[in-house]
Amino acid sequence: MFSRLLLSSITLLLFNGCSGARNWDYEPLSIETYSSDDSKAKFEAWVERDGRNHVFSAELTISYEMDERTMIQGTLYSSYSGYEDDYKPLPWSIENQTFQQFVIDFYTNVSYANLKPCSNLPEPANAYPFPMGTYTFTKCEVSGEGLPEIMAEGYYKIVLSSTGQVDVGFTGIARVTTKSDWRYY
Numbered sequence: 001m002f003s004r005l006l007l008s009s010i011t012l013l014l015f016n017g018c019s020g021a022r023n024w025d026y027e028p029l030s031i032e033t034y035s036s037d038d039s040k041a042k043f044e045a046w047v048e049r050d051g052r053n054h055v056f057s058a059e060l061t062i063s064y065e066m067d068e069r070t071m072i073q074g075t076l077y078s079s080y081s082g083y084e085d086d087y088k089p090l091p092w093s094i095e096n097q098t099f100q101q102f103v104i105d106f107y108t109n110v111s112y113a114n115l116k117p118c119s120n121l122p123e124p125a126n127a128y129p130f131p132m133g134t135y136t137f138t139k140c141e142v143s144g145e146g147l148p149e150i151m152a153e154g155y156y157k158i159v160l161s162s163t164g165q166v167d168v169g170f171t172g173i174a175r176v177t178t179k180s181d182w183r184y185y
């Protein structure tokens with residue numbers, strides 16, 4: 001199991017930014033949000049059914065200037081069993097960086113690439129400074145853009161937090177399974 005995790009982490013680093021045939025499917029299980037000040041950032045998210053699939057929806061209202069004080073940090077964990085104590089951090093992470101740097105490193109290729117079809121997120125050229133307003137995410141399915149092509153089966157947890165004028169973030173958990181028709185070439 002360790003080597004599979006290692007493999008998935010390495011391929012994650014190698015394939016980050018590329019798109020192609022991924023070997024995995026996933027099902028979102030839960031998403032929890034928090035905000036230290038709803039008057040600055042109000043964030044609600046939930047998992048719902050859409051036919052046979054589980055998808056997630058969210059509403060995020062930004063009412064503050066996300067400037068150089070705004071920092072973003074993200075960590076991905078995996079657990080073969082899904083038990084809370086088994087989650088281990090993977091090498092893939094978003095190091096604590098300014099929101100402006102996050103826009104350069106991740107917004108275009110990961111956030112916007114995956115969430116554009118289901119949200120009203122601003123185009124990358126207009127993402128910094130981030131326009132205040134309400135962003136809705138409706139029945140989102142992550143296509144896998146900017147994510148690794150190969151991931152080990154198990155449970156994955158992503159924790160994304162933003163600090164600065166307000167502490168806001170989310171924890172999302174998904175179960176990853178190998179596509180039944182996928183083969184190593």
Ligand SMILES: *[C@@H]1O[C@H](CO)[C@@H](O)[C@H](O)[C@H]1NC(C)=O
Pocket residue numbers: 071073096097161163
């Ligand atoms: C990121 O850095 C800021 C200040 O530089 C700090 O307040 C914040 O706690 C850090 N975030 C994380 C998740 O460590």
Ligand SMILES: *[C@@H]1O[C@H](CO)[C@@H](O)[C@H](O)[C@H]1NC(C)=O
Pocket residue numbers: 017018104105106108109
């Ligand atoms: C985003 O993707 C493009 C095209 O694949 C690539 O040229 C660029 O280097 C990527 N940017 C980052 C920050 O990874």
